[in-house]
Amino acid sequence: xxxxxFPLGYSASLDGARGLMxxxxxxxxxxxxxxxxxxxxMDTFFIISGYLITSLLLKDWFELGRIRFARFYLRRIYRLxxxxxxxxxxxxxxxxxxxxxxxxxxxxxxxxxxxxxxWARAFDWDISTHLGHAWSLSIEExxxxxWPPLCLLLLRREGKRTWxxxxxxxxxxxxxxxxxxxxxxxxxxxxxxYNGTDVRLDALTFGCALGFLLHDGASRVARLARAIAPVAxxxxxxxxxxxxxxxxxxxxxxxxxxxxxxxxxxxxxxACLAARKDTLAHRLYEWAPAVFxxxxxxxxxxxxxxxxxxxxxxxxLPLEIRLLVxxxxxxxxxTLSYKFVELPLMRLRPGG
Numbered sequence: 001x002x003x004x005x006f007p008l009g010y011s012a013s014l015d016g017a018r019g020l021m022x023x024x025x026x027x028x029x030x031x032x033x034x035x036x037x038x039x040x041x042m043d044t045f046f047i048i049s050g051y052l053i054t055s056l057l058l059k060d061w062f063e064l065g066r067i068r069f070a071r072f073y074l075r076r077i078y079r080l081x082x083x084x085x086x087x088x089x090x091x092x093x094x095x096x097x098x099x100x101x102x103x104x105x106x107x108x109x110x111x112x113x114x115x116x117x118x119w120a121r122a123f124d125w126d127i128s129t130h131l132g133h134a135w136s137l138s139i140e141e142x143x144x145x146x147w148p149p150l151c152l153l154l155l156r157r158e159g160k161r162t163w164x165x166x167x168x169x170x171x172x173x174x175x176x177x178x179x180x181x182x183x184x185x186x187x188x189x190x191x192x193x194y195n196g197t198d199v200r201l202d203a204l205t206f207g208c209a210l211g212f213l214l215h216d217g218a219s220r221v222a223r224l225a226r227a228i229a230p231v232a233x234x235x236x237x238x239x240x241x242x243x244x245x246x247x248x249x250x251x252x253x254x255x256x257x258x259x260x261x262x263x264x265x266x267x268x269x270x271a272c273l274a275a276r277k278d279t280l281a282h283r284l285y286e287w288a289p290a291v292f293x294x295x296x297x298x299x300x301x302x303x304x305x306x307x308x309x310x311x312x313x314x315x316x317l318p319l320e321i322r323l324l325v326x327x328x329x330x331x332x333x334x335t336l337s338y339k340f341v342e343l344p345l346m347r348l349r350p351g352g
Contacts, residue, residue, distance in 0.1 A: 019293025037247030050207020
């Protein structure tokens, strides 16, 4: 079986992009007026995840003729679950000491632990809001469960042909966009539009499609991405960042058309970052502090929201204290989590 060239391995630019995008999310959680459109970059996270996971699955398929499901799922568990459990345990201790009634906090922990937080928020379950950020983790984990078997089905059906699986993935993504638009048109609640897995499939499936399109570095799409990257990557980065000052997930226009536009632009950005290494955007995203934030971004995402939410809603601390105390505390905990929990367990994963 012919082995295509895989553009895998460590990508400092994708790490740095995630790090800088996490900063916009933290800014929005500190004060929504600072950066109301941080939701743009949550979709970019999903695209990056779809691309990286699909690339790993394709690497298995083309090198071994199969997908190692046990290895795949064990690696995801080792990477994601221990850090999540640590944060949830800490939150439970704080909740037991300071939050009354305690039951909503306990239900929130259950929703986060079993990766159902997005549906809990979508349908307004009676849970604490301090773990609401786990909605995105829930969507990603649901994707991790469902996508590998579907990917194998497409590969077995189509063999080495790239475009049929890509067409299926794009069709799913476009259907998700259309469904989101229809729900918005008919007055669905914002939290249903924001949190449902079914209205987030466009970003994930477009990322998966990129995995198929870019797995051979000599493909037409890879060559096109390399050709446009010097102009497109900086332009799209700047455009998305500036639009983030105007987009707002409470605005119904976001769900009618703005989110679809930003998902399309973010897909172009990820393609450019993955296919080439030497643009102005790469130099920005490979800035050392950005790359560091990217490496700890999972822990930073886990810890920052409950810390900031508790400081605001339980102790009524002013914005200045949340910024000067809460953010450094989240950074410190994320760094400790990465060094003493995530890294050691990543080394123990099957395949290292």
